[in-house]
């Protein structure tokens with residue numbers, strides 16, 4: 147069986163400058179794949195390309211071995227791909243529950259949208275804030291709501307763009323448990339995150355991007371020792 151996600155040789159240029167230069171990445175069901183790199187390395191651009199918001203100038207995106215490079219974001223979502231955004235995309239005036247409901251009503255469990263939203267709120271520890279408007283939430287909690295909006299779609303492939311930013315140590319620990327349990331259920335998780343202790347604790351594999359190129363990939367223990375990575379990224383104060 148092919149890996150659930152295969153991005154192969156992805157090149158994206160803005161003007162004359164390559165934000166991604168022949169980037170390849172795979173993500174497998176049941177594993178958490180980390181994607182790290184300095185600001186501007188190309189992480190969000192890769193998510194945009196995988197989720198169908200941006201067409202690459204070269205390269206292919208495959209899901210279950212099927213070439214989906216020319217498919218739009220809605221089609222990819224129906225195939226089981228969900229993502230969160232680094233810049234939150236919540237409906238600020240709607241409650242937490244309604245934010246999840248709107249997303250659930252577009253997903254495969256739309257007939258049970260209310261139950262699905264409640265289950266996901268419970269799972270994320272959001273039940274107590276269910277009626278709070280999204281724009282009144284602290285960032286760490288708002289990011290969990292964004293994750294919840296992805297989870298109500300019951301994704302097979304979940305792309306998370308800095309989901310733990312703004313969380314305190316205890317929230318991050320709980321979030322790590324959530325990622326592990328999603329992987330244990332068979333979800334393929336791709337995690338963009340600047341919190342290195344979270345990345346190293348939960349990821350099975352880590353890709354390191356720098357200036358649009360993959361400079362290393364491997365298990366966390368190997369990545370932490372890799373000299374190119376230390377120079378490009380981890381060595382930064």
Ligand SMILES: Nc1ncnc2c1ncn2[C@@H]1O[C@H](COP(=O)(O)OP(=O)(O)OP(=O)(O)O)[C@@H](O)[C@H]1O
Pocket residue numbers: 160165183184185186187188189190191192232
């Ligand atoms: N719409 C755009 N137009 C022009 N340049 C862009 C655009 N989007 C991204 N870029 C450039 O592409 C490069 C990669 O940006 P990207 O946001 O993918 O990096 P990133 O690794 O996600 O960074 P960060 O950690 O800061 O979010 C950067 O140099 C950025 O300035």
